Amino acid sequence: MIIIDQLTGAIVMVISAIIIGIGAYGVTSSRSLFRQLLSIEVIFNGLLVLVLSLLSFNAIIATYFGIVIISVVSAEVIVVVSILVAYMRESKSVSSEDLEEGGV
Amino acid sequence: MNPILSLPLFALLLGVAAIIAAYYVIKVKDLVYASSMLAVLASLIAALIALLGFGIVSAYLVLVYVGAAVMFIIIAISMVGVRGRESKEPFLGFAAASSIAVTIGIIVLAGKLYNLYSYPEYVSVTQAASGLLSHYLPVIALIIIAQAATLVEAISIARRGEKE
Numbered sequence: 001m002i003i004i005d006q007l008t009g010a011i012v013m014v015i016s017a018i019i020i021g022i023g024a025y026g027v028t029s030s031r032s033l034f035r036q037l038l039s040i041e042v043i044f045n046g047l048l049v050l051v052l053s054l055l056s057f058n059a060i061i062a063t064y065f066g067i068v069i070i071s072v073v074s075a076e077v078i079v080v081v082s083i084l085v086a087y088m089r090e091s092k093s094v095s096s097e098d099l100e101e102g103g104v
Numbered sequence: 105m106n107p108i109l110s111l112p113l114f115a116l117l118l119g120v121a122a123i124i125a126a127y128y129v130i131k132v133k134d135l136v137y138a139s140s141m142l143a144v145l146a147s148l149i150a151a152l153i154a155l156l157g158f159g160i161v162s163a164y165l166v167l168v169y170v171g172a173a174v175m176f177i178i179i180a181i182s183m184v185g186v187r188g189r190e191s192k193e194p195f196l197g198f199a200a201a202s203s204i205a206v207t208i209g210i211i212v213l214a215g216k217l218y219n220l221y222s223y224p225e226y227v228s229v230t231q232a233a234s235g236l237l238s239h240y241l242p243v244i245a246l247i248i249i250a251q252a253a254t255l256v257e258a259i260s261i262a263r264r265g266e267k268e
């Protein structure tokens with residue numbers, strides 16, 4: 001049974017590393033702010049699986065951690081989308097190349 | 105099939121499906137379809153988390169993250185109608201992605217971090233709720249305040265410049 005757990009842990013952790021890598025590719029290769037937001041969410045999904053599998057020795061702490069981090073990320077997503085919509089209204093652009101220091 | 109082997113097998117299948125969904129999130133040109141694929145990815149991740157033994161976190165991920173946050177992204181992108189050029193730098197992205205994925209993979213495999221995973225003990229909803237309310241009440245209060253502040257902030261930012 002320990003071998004099965006180790007095999008499952010290895011599979012899940014490698015898969016989460018690949019998902020994090022795909023998200024990193026999206027963030028660094030694209031210049032669209034919305035695409036970058038979606039890629040950051042992909043990274044979050046990979047990290048959530050990785051951290052939960054690492055914290056599995058204490059199920060209750062892992063559960064608390066998951067609930068708190070999902071709440072915070074959901075709030076962050078809503079704020080970022082609102083900021084991007086407001087930015088689009090101001091500058092008519094969704095590209096990170098058009099961002100300027102000190103505001104739009 | 106041996107029922108003991110079903111856990112890593114299903115984890116592998118769900119993981120491969122999640123990788124395909126993640127690839128489509130960054131590759132599909134239309135952002136509405138890309139955000140829909142994000143909902144699919146999060147649902148597959150929720151299934152994987154449930155398979156790993158964290159049922160409450162899985163249900164919370166589907167209810168709060170997929171049901172609220174990702175749906176908010178889909179509706180916002182659909183209603184605003186995001187258009188515009190989308191320049192790409194594939195080499196930079198590939199270098200960053202491969203270095204990050206390989207680094208995490210080496211840390212996990214060389215450090216034998218997969219030994220840390222063991223099927224967790226069952227946590228009931230009552231147990232989780234009573235533990236949260238007795239030990240982490242300030243954290244819960246902060247999360248509630250943060251969610252309420254987020255709601256107000258999102259509405260005020262979205263309505264900015266509406267009167268002008």
